[in-house]
Amino acid sequence: SNDILSQLPLNGKHILITAGPTYEAIDPVRFIGNHSSGKMGFEIANAAANLGANVTLISGPTHQKTDHSLVTLIPVVSAEEMYNEVHNVFYDVDIAILAAAVADYKPKKVANQKIKKKDATFTIELEKTKDILKSIGDIKDNKFLVGFALETNNEIENAKAKLKSKNLDLIVLNSLQDKGAGFGVSTNKVTFITSKNNVIEHELKSKAEVAEDLIQQILNQLDA
Numbered sequence: 226s227n228d229i230l231s232q233l234p235l236n237g238k239h240i241l242i243t244a245g246p247t248y249e250a251i252d253p254v255r256f257i258g259n260h261s262s263g264k265m266g267f268e269i270a271n272a273a274a275n276l277g278a279n280v281t282l283i284s285g286p287t288h289q290k291t292d293h294s295l296v297t298l299i300p301v302v303s304a305e306e307m308y309n310e311v312h313n314v315f316y317d318v319d320i321a322i323l324a325a326a327v328a329d330y331k332p333k334k335v336a337n338q339k340i341k342k343k344d345a346t347f348t349i350e351l352e353k354t355k356d357i358l359k360s361i362g363d364i365k366d367n368k369f370l371v372g373f374a375l376e377t378n379n380e381i382e383n384a385k386a387k388l389k390s391k392n393l394d395l396i397v398l399n400s401l402q403d404k405g406a407g408f409g410v411s412t413n414k415v416t417f418i419t420s421k422n423n424v425i426e427h428e429l430k431s432k433a434e435v436a437e438d439l440i441q442q443i444l445n446q447l448d449a
């Protein structure tokens with residue numbers, strides 16, 4: 226059709242986005258998790274939907290809301306639930322943007338009852354969670370894959386290594402060096418690194434603007 230919506234650059238594209246933290250249960254009342262407001266992922270979902278994409282947004286626990294008619298929210302709690310939901314939809318998507326702050330480790334055993342305080346010290350044995358991004362990088366075909374990297378040192382070098390090991394087209398490096406970037410604030414300072422080794426540095430911007438920059442970067446690479 227030639228209506229105005231069909232002219233949008235992401236019309237007909239299905240985009241998968243992960244957002245927020247994951248919570249890994251210790252017992253019925255406690256968990257291990259990362260700091261993450263979910264704001265960046267929700268802003269990306271909005272920016273993509275505004276350009277006509279059908280968005281599946283898989284998010285860990287967050288206060289963020291979305292009311293865009295093109296965004297379907299699938300709430301999850303743990304890394305394992307996020308892994309399963311991502312693999313349920315991955316076959317159908319054109320683009321995947323994994324912005325979630327997934328817990329890298331989870332308790333090896335989850336107690337059925339609340340653990341009572343007893344000894345002066347207490348040890349929890351942890352095991353690795355599955356790397357969701359790497360698992361879809363391994364089966365990516367011709368889908369466009371975007372990851373995030375949160376680094377505190379050797380930032381560019383570490384981000385390039387993640388881009389390569391996870392088979393990505395684009396990685397978004399989040400700088401924690403900058404005040405006003407990162408958790409709990411509405412601004413972010415990012416650097417895009419592409420699979421062709423282009424390094425594109427951006428100014429400190431609102432997360433909404435960073436989301437628009439990211440979608441534009443994806444469109445540029447898809448057009449190239």
Ligand code: CTP
Pocket residue numbers: 243304323324325326327328329354355356357358359371372373374375376387
């Ligand atoms: N990621 C994921 N599943 C995990 C861990 C990470 O999908 N179990 C994704 C994140 O959503 C992000 C990217 O992998 O897009 C990089 O996450 P990051 O924490 O920066 O890197 P890790 O590979 O986990 O390595 P490390 O934390 O040791 O730096």
Ligand code: CA
Pocket residue numbers: 327328329
């Ligand atoms: Ca990690």
